[in-house]
Amino acid sequence: MIQLKDEYQISKIRSSCHLLSDMFDEVGPQVVEGISTYDIDRLCESFMKKHHAKGPCKGYFGYPNVTCTSVNSTVIHGIPSKKEILQEGDIISIDVCIDLDGYISDSTHTYEIGKVSEKVHQLNVETRKSLYLGIEAASKPNARIQDIAQAVSSHCRKFKYGVVKDYCGHGVGFEIHEDPEVPNYVSLANPNPRIKKGMVFAIEPMINMGTWKVEVLRDNWTVKTLDRLPSCHWEHTVAMTENGLEILTEY
Ligand code: MF3
Ligand code: CO
DSSP: OOOOOOOOHHHHHHHHHHHHHHHHHHHHGGGTTTHHHHHHHHHHHHHHHTOOOTTTTTGGGGSSEEEEEEEETEEOOOOTTTTTTTTTTTTTEEEEEEEEEEEEEEEEEEOOOOOHHHHHHHHHHHHHHHHHHHHHHSSSTTHHHHHHHHHHHHHHHHHTTTTOOOOOEESSSSSSSEEEESSOOOTSSSSSBOOOOOOEEOOOEEEEEEOOOOEEEETHHHHHTTOOEEEEBBBEEEEETTEEEEEEEOO
């Protein structure tokens, strides 16, 4: 069931999302060669504490941290580790939820460490572009959820990238994962609701250099590309308001 949000609730989710955007502004410049994924998680958690917010990923189905830090061939749900030190040429997606006053935001950025290969840079640029194309598709009058998938997947097909199917965007705001699912690939088998006023959801293309296929490691969290080629991930929380679709995690 899709839980529509009223104006007051959207204003509270907006505050949570703006704080998350501020967090990326503060932590982003510190995501450089030599830092561990654990230290990135510490920076994010301190930021949340300083702003009287919480990281709802910590404890979600037993997940141990406030961020997911996914390096190179890790698609999503990489667990921060003191032993994982970023090197020049790496890419890392930092996926974070914030709970501010009971309202949840969700956003992901992929950072390049120093100079990365031209191919990897292009994967990152086009993945981010596919997120904005998805947002644009969702902004059109009478748009439906699968219009997002159509926009994301048709863009990525041009580059022969793999569009991850096993994980999707989702409704968000009261909880981390709500209805509807927001896939990045089109399927007649999937529900295709119209995007209505009051809907708040996360759009999050996960795009692979090679195959779309992924596997979960034995830690039961880390999702890797099957061919171990790199993967990028960008995510915004958006809301359909009276004035159209608003990107909440960027302002
Ligand atoms: N932020 C993730 C998402 O985009 C959810 C993280 S799963 C968790 O859907 F277990 F790490 F919390
Ligand atoms: Co999400």
